[in-house]
Amino acid sequence: MRQEMLLGTQRVNGDGVLEIGGCDAVALAREFGTPLYVVDEQCLRDKCRAYREAFAAHYPDSHISFSGKVLTTTAVFKIAHQEGLGLDVSSEGELYTALRAGIPAKDIVFHGNNKSQREIERAVIEGVGRVGVDSMEEISALQEAAAARDAVVDVLVRVAPGVAADTHTHIQTGRVDTKFGFSIVGGAAKEAVEAALAAPNLRVRGINCHIGSQIMETEPFVQAVELMVAFAAELRDALGFVVEELDLGGGLGVRYLPEDRPPTLDEHARAIAGALRAACERRGLPLPRLIQEPGRSLAGEAGVTLYTVGVVKTVPGVRTYVVVDGGLSDNPRPALYDARYHAIVANKANAPRTKTVTVSGKHCETDTLISDLQVPEIEPGDILAVQTTGAYNYSMASNYNRLPRPAMVLVRDGRAEVIVEREGLEDLVRLDRLPPRLRD
Numbered sequence: 001m002r003q004e005m006l007l008g009t010q011r012v013n014g015d016g017v018l019e020i021g022g023c024d025a026v027a028l029a030r031e032f033g034t035p036l037y038v039v040d041e042q043c044l045r046d047k048c049r050a051y052r053e054a055f056a057a058h059y060p061d062s063h064i065s066f067s068g069k070v071l072t073t074t075a076v077f078k079i080a081h082q083e084g085l086g087l088d089v090s091s092e093g094e095l096y097t098a099l100r101a102g103i104p105a106k107d108i109v110f111h112g113n114n115k116s117q118r119e120i121e122r123a124v125i126e127g128v129g130r131v132g133v134d135s136m137e138e139i140s141a142l143q144e145a146a147a148a149r150d151a152v153v154d155v156l157v158r159v160a161p162g163v164a165a166d167t168h169t170h171i172q173t174g175r176v177d178t179k180f181g182f183s184i185v186g187g188a189a190k191e192a193v194e195a196a197l198a199a200p201n202l203r204v205r206g207i208n209c210h211i212g213s214q215i216m217e218t219e220p221f222v223q224a225v226e227l228m229v230a231f232a233a234e235l236r237d238a239l240g241f242v243v244e245e246l247d248l249g250g251g252l253g254v255r256y257l258p259e260d261r262p263p264t265l266d267e268h269a270r271a272i273a274g275a276l277r278a279a280c281e282r283r284g285l286p287l288p289r290l291i292q293e294p295g296r297s298l299a300g301e302a303g304v305t306l307y308t309v310g311v312v313k314t315v316p317g318v319r320t321y322v323v324v325d326g327g328l329s330d331n332p333r334p335a336l337y338d339a340r341y342h343a344i345v346a347n348k349a350n351a352p353r354t355k356t357v358t359v360s361g362k363h364c365e366t367d368t369l370i371s372d373l374q375v376p377e378i379e380p381g382d383i384l385a386v387q388t389t390g391a392y393n394y395s396m397a398s399n400y401n402r403l404p405r406p407a408m409v410l411v412r413d414g415r416a417e418v419i420v421e422r423e424g425l426e427d428l429v430r431l432d433r434l435p436p437r438l439r440d
């Protein structure tokens with residue numbers, strides 16, 4: 001029999017039912033309803049710790065931040081922080097969530113490519129550890145906001161190194177043609193560093209980049225290191241500025257499908273640390289503090305979404321549709337960038353996969369979640385566990401078709417705790433207003 005892809009603490013129990021964090025997935029579906037986001041706490045903690053330890057082993061002066069956009073909830077932020085990670089945020093809402101989780105502002109990096117005036121002021125007022133500046137407008141606005149409060153803000157300058165990582169174009173973010181940061185090619189990045197250095201209330205600590213996401217090889221990261229270090233040498237030669245901190249963003253890929261083989265954390269850390277040491281030595285630069293901001297590679301495999309199978313519809317000679325009680329609204333990634341997923345029928349986890357089906361959602365769109373999934377005999381009422389949904393699912397969820405957003409439970413050692421409540425119908429109309437003239 002083909003080996004199942006079981007991630008984190010997932011196992012199949014003696015009754016042939018999928019367990020996550022020691023909890024029976026069918027019992028979870030029954031108790032909390034579906035769709036249900038399930039977060040495997042042990043898996044999340046292990047990933048955070050392993051990432052931190054891998055870099056500490058290969059490059060002691062390293063710091064890992066959890067990229068808060070991937071799974072934006074106070075409980076998850078708290079867990080990442082307890083595991084010794086900082087946090088990166090990209091909006092006032094993410095910052096607010098982090099502060100509500102009790103993360104000290106000094107441990108937070110504030111990114112974002114179009115921060116509002118309010119966000120810039122919030123960053124200064126809260127005293128976040130670093131602001132990643134992304135445009136000339138922002139450098140001026142941040143300087144002004146800091147001066148008005150007599151504050152000095154530590155900044156990183158976001159650089160587009162010109163790396164086209166082999167991933168979907170929507171998540172390639174380090175090319176020359178990008179809305180993010182300042183391009184090294186053409187000199188914009190140098191001008192930005194110069195402008196930030198000239199701002200009396202900004203202290204430039206270094207440079208940052210993020211080349212893309214779901215990257216399945218080490219080479220693009222090595223290339224980014226080479227380009228960033230070459231740029232650091234240019235800054236030293238042209239401006240006399242020595243980069244103290246090099247923030248490489250996130251990007252490491254995860255297993256969505258059984259055949260996916262992302263680099264191990266050891267390979268990833270070894271490649272980046274080795275390239276950084278060699279490049280700095282070649283250019284006579286002191287070794288900078290290395291910052292990483294992984295998101296997907298920490299939370300992705302820790303998440304599972306449980307759905308109840310509703311309609312099973314065969315279009316003769318074409319395909320069988322298995323329709324679940326969620327879809328586009330709780331996981332827009334397949335529609336956004338053809339993301340692929342794997343799933344287990346949780347109540348038949350040991351049964352041989354004898355049929356090929358297409359898993360669809362219930363939205364008024366062709367919201368295919370998984371094409372050509374092999375499943376056992378499947379019927380209404382079965383519980384489908386879609387794996388690797390811990391990153392960019394809940395945080396990208398919507399209320400399309402006015403579906404309430406699912407609850408999220410944290411599972412560990414046989415215990416399940418709600419960390420995000422399921423939305424109710426009242427939540428869906430909470431912000432609606434009926435002007436008096438429309439009331440009968």
Ligand SMILES: Cc1ncc(COP(=O)(O)O)c(C=O)c1O
Nearest residue numbers: 067210213250251293294295296
């Ligand atoms: C600046 C920055 N850092 C980190 C990340 C996290 O990336 P990943 O989830 O691929 O690790 C992103 C993702 O968009 C990002 O923009």
